[in-house]
Structures are given as C-alpha cells and as structure tokens.
Amino acid sequence: MTENGSDEWDGPDPGDDESSAVMRAVSRQIRLWREAADLTQAELGAAIGYGEEMISAVERCKRLPKPEFLDNADTVLGAGGKLSAMKEDVQQARYPKKVRDLAKLEAQVVERGAYGDHNIDGLLQTEEYARALFAMRRPAYSEEEIDRHVTARLARQSMFERQPAPTLTFVQEEVTLRRPLGGRPVFRRQLEHLLEVGRWRHVEIQVMPTECEEHAGMAGEHRVLKLQDGKTLGLSEAQLTSRLIADPKEVQVLEMRYGMIRSQALNPRESLAFIEKLLGETG
Numbered sequence: 001m002t003e004n005g006s007d008e009w010d011g012p013d014p015g016d017d018e019s020s021a022v023m024r025a026v027s028r029q030i031r032l033w034r035e036a037a038d039l040t041q042a043e044l045g046a047a048i049g050y051g052e053e054m055i056s057a058v059e060r061c062k063r064l065p066k067p068e069f070l071d072n073a074d075t076v077l078g079a080g081g082k083l084s085a086m087k088e089d090v091q092q093a094r095y096p097k098k099v100r101d102l103a104k105l106e107a108q109v110v111e112r113g114a115y116g117d118h119n120i121d122g123l124l125q126t127e128e129y130a131r132a133l134f135a136m137r138r139p140a141y142s143e144e145e146i147d148r149h150v151t152a153r154l155a156r157q158s159m160f161e162r163q164p165a166p167t168l169t170f171v172q173e174e175v176t177l178r179r180p181l182g183g184r185p186v187f188r189r190q191l192e193h194l195l196e197v198g199r200w201r202h203v204e205i206q207v208m209p210t211e212c213e214e215h216a217g218m219a220g221e222h223r224v225l226k227l228q229d230g231k232t233l234g235l236s237e238a239q240l241t242s243r244l245i246a247d248p249k250e251v252q253v254l255e256m257r258y259g260m261i262r263s264q265a266l267n268p269r270e271s272l273a274f275i276e277k278l279l280g281e282t283g
Helices: 019-037 041-047 052-059 065-079 084-094 097-106 129-134 145-161 182-197 246-262 268-282
Strands: 109-117 169-172 203-208 222-228 232-238 241-245
Touching: 019 052, 019 065, 041 052, 041 065, 065 084, 097 109, 097 145, 097 222, 097 241, 109 145, 109 246, 129 145, 129 182, 169 246, 182 203, 182 268, 203 246, 203 268, 222 246, 232 246
Parallel strands: 109 169, 169 203
Antiparallel strands: 109 222, 222 232, 232 241
C-alpha cells in the first residue's frame, strides 16, 4: 500500500472482531516499545521514515502497519524480532473478512467449480486485471483499499499450488473474454494467463459462447465447493451480497445447473483454442 499521509480508514473492517483484536494487540505493542525506548511519535517516525501522523494512526488502530514498518520499528526499538513476528498476523487482518472467510473455505476444497458471467473469475485474474476491476468500483476505493483487495485476491491463488492439488473448473461467458477491462495490454496479458493456467492438469477452463441457444446459467453466476469432509456447499453472488448455501436441496440445484452449463459450453480443448483466437485478435 502507498503511504500518502492520508487519514483514510485502513484498519480492520467495522464489526470484524478477529481483525480488531489483532490490530489492538499490534498497536499496543508498538506504543509500549516506543515508550520503553523513550521516543516520541515524531522521533520514531523520523527514525523509520514515516511522519508523526502515520505513527499516531497506527497506534490508534486507524492504519495497518506495512511489513517494512514493523521491521524498521523492531530494529529501532530493539524489540528483538517481536514486532517483526507480527507481520503475518497483520497481513491476514488486512484482508476483508469476506475474503478471509472464503480463503478458509477454499483451503478445505478438493473440487471447485465456478460459472462467471461478468468478469474473469478471481482465481484466474492477473494482478493488473484485478487492480483494474477494483479501480472501477463505485463508490470509489482509495488507492490503499484497492491494494488491500488486490493483495487478498492474489493470496487466494495459492490454491493452485496446494498438494494434493484440488480439481478446479471454470466456465466463463464469452463476453468476459472480449471486454478489455484495464485496456488492451492488460487484457492481452490476462488472456495469455488463461491459456497458461488452462493447460495445467488439475484445471479446466471452458467458454460459454454467446450464440449458445440453451443456457442453464440464466439465474446468474455461482460456485460449487466440494470439501475434504465430503460436504458440498454453494456460493451465490449478487449486488452488495454474497451468500453461502449449505442446504442440501439448494446445493443440489446449483450442482445440477453447473453440470448443465459445462455440458452446454465449449469443451476445454475447444475453449483454449477459442481464447487463443481471441488473443490473436488483440495483437
């Protein structure tokens, strides 16, 4: 995140008790170590390259300290690694609660299916594409909020590297592969990324052509998650809301729809050829 000296909210989400508890503990430790070193906020800021306002905001839980903030403060205050050790906790607290909850679910997934109808699925997005998407949000996000959301989205992509690898399937509407969000260079790189990921053995990407006359996904995009314990859950998203679906009857409907969508879409081989053709058109 950029350090622009603003006093915009960059702490945990209101009502997020888990993040709030982490940030209170971190803020308290920074203040206690600073006072033990007999330094003012202005003096600590000057020593680690930040303004007094930033130190005050961190100690009041109004701003999240970046990793280099904690490392530099640890050195200057002689904390012996105790402040630096908080970096991972702070990074997790930085992510929106909805993203953390989704990441916890996805950590248990053995199979994930996703149908997307308005943009590329988050697990498939490049950093530049994700940044362009968050920059389009209205009301507008600050640069710090954009960075926070992009970092959280990219962190979820570690799912691709898990062992044993989960089976990941995606069906993307053709329109999501034609709309050049972020501009031509960004979108060209996004298409290249889809081709790369789509060739991995545990990943299948399919395209739903606009000209398809039969379509089981008219109710909107959704995801189906099969977990290690044998449970299957659904996720449905709409404006301002996302809903976790656990009722077996409702999940069964989503599974049925997703299966039909996959059967109506181009198969994975045809889909990669389709994406490659689109990539050629952007050159």
